[in-house]
Amino acid sequence: MRGAAIQLSPVFGELEDNRKRAARAIEEAASLGAELVVLPELCISGYVFADALEARALSEHVAGETVAGWSELAAKHELTIVGGICERDELDGLHNSAVVVDKTGLIASYRKTHLWDREQLVFAPGTQQPPVIDTDHGRIGLAICYDSFFPEVMRGLALSGAEVIVVPMNSPVTDPPFLPVPVEVSLVIASAAVNRVFVIQADRTRPERGVGWAEASCIVDPDGRLLAGPNHGRAVLVADLDLGLARDKSYGERNDVLADRRVDLYESQLPVPPVA
């Protein structure tokens, strides 16, 4: 299975142009043979909202124009597409959401459960766990940006059988820069290695209203090796993922990253997750 992480450069508030930018990048990923294509968080609206009113004006229902366009592209190229939208729910509530689209249309959506900074002023947090979704291109676990900073989330997705965790992201850059790679890339490496899963993370590029981005898009294998990224600027990163590797949790000859958990010891302090 070939996966792609699209490090996109949307422009704040230009919904139609951003849909075209995303579509062009998806076409480019398809032309490179990608089957699972991951776009950033809030990649159609932009991120740096002044307030909820502004965000509402840039929001859409899950079954909206973005999903309609991605459904067409998914059908045309036999893709699974994951990306972030500014979701308006039936009661006019706003959510920082990700949608999963395939040739049949929308197959899943998820509302970010760990809200970062000013997102709390705009969005209602999700009330459902980050999900694992069976797709034509593997069992996909879904986390949005700051969600992935919680090892509980990444472990939970792995325990639920995710073969590849996809992380739409908009990570504001920090000063001074992290060396040798953005901390968000180290987090992906660690999450992949300790859970023996693939991770595809798609971050933003191009400053927006004075906010720069970590450009932490990358694809990492279950050993924790970088298969693609991080890169500066707009990028369509692709890599081949042998998903069978993520179903095998053994690590060397005598170890297994899930079975080796000492649940007996975490118990008094950290309650026991069931093995999926």
Added chain:
Amino acid sequence: MRGAAIQLSPVFGELEDNRKRAARAIEEAASLGAELVVLPELCISGYVFADALEARALSEHVAGETVAGWSELAAKHELTIVGGICERDELDGLHNSAVVVDKTGLIASYRKTHLWDREQLVFAPGTQQPPVIDTDHGRIGLAICYDSFFPEVMRGLALSGAEVIVVPMNSPVTDPPFLPVPVEVSLVIASAAVNRVFVIQADRTRPERGVGWAEASCIVDPDGRLLAGPNHGRAVLVADLDLGLARDKSYGERNDVLADRRVDLYESQLPVPPVA
């Protein structure tokens, strides 16, 4: 507080020489102003045991020669010293252990709970949680090598109030090498950042019986920034640690890496740790 990670090069089985090597490195760390000094796993015996019989011949009781020597050095320089020994218990069982020594002598010991590969043929796994210990030089959480690959362990130590997690390590090198840094360094960066703690990891150098080492010694701050390391060869890495930073779990203006956990959502699937 100034911390040190000693990337040591013991020689298999040379107990007396290795005690001298460790003592020289501790003296060197003290001369650099270090107060908390971390040495590698099994740094007196060596690591690549042919079998349990050989390990037994190189083992010592916790209150043995190594701790006696480190106690003298700790008293002389007002240090807290942490390092790994091959422990023989009262019933002749063997453990891959770490000891914590200060000017008063032995203050804590811990038996590794997650055994890596052939360690399972030699050692009995510990039955007690990785501990948090109040010392003259901060609240220290203790994990040995593969223990630190379990986010449950590192999260548990942070929830129990660890300001600095120390990780004595002997990590066999993997081929091809990880880029840009050993995966064991990425794990430290991630553990530090998601828990907002300092981490001091002390790994080995110099091949032993054909096994090379990742040389993943490093000191990382609660943002996930490398303060020292990784380096090749024997090294005494030092860095200044403002432990107050690790008591503050806030992250930006509106976030807190422990309080932001969505325990309500992990509950059905994942551990629900109490807040310390």
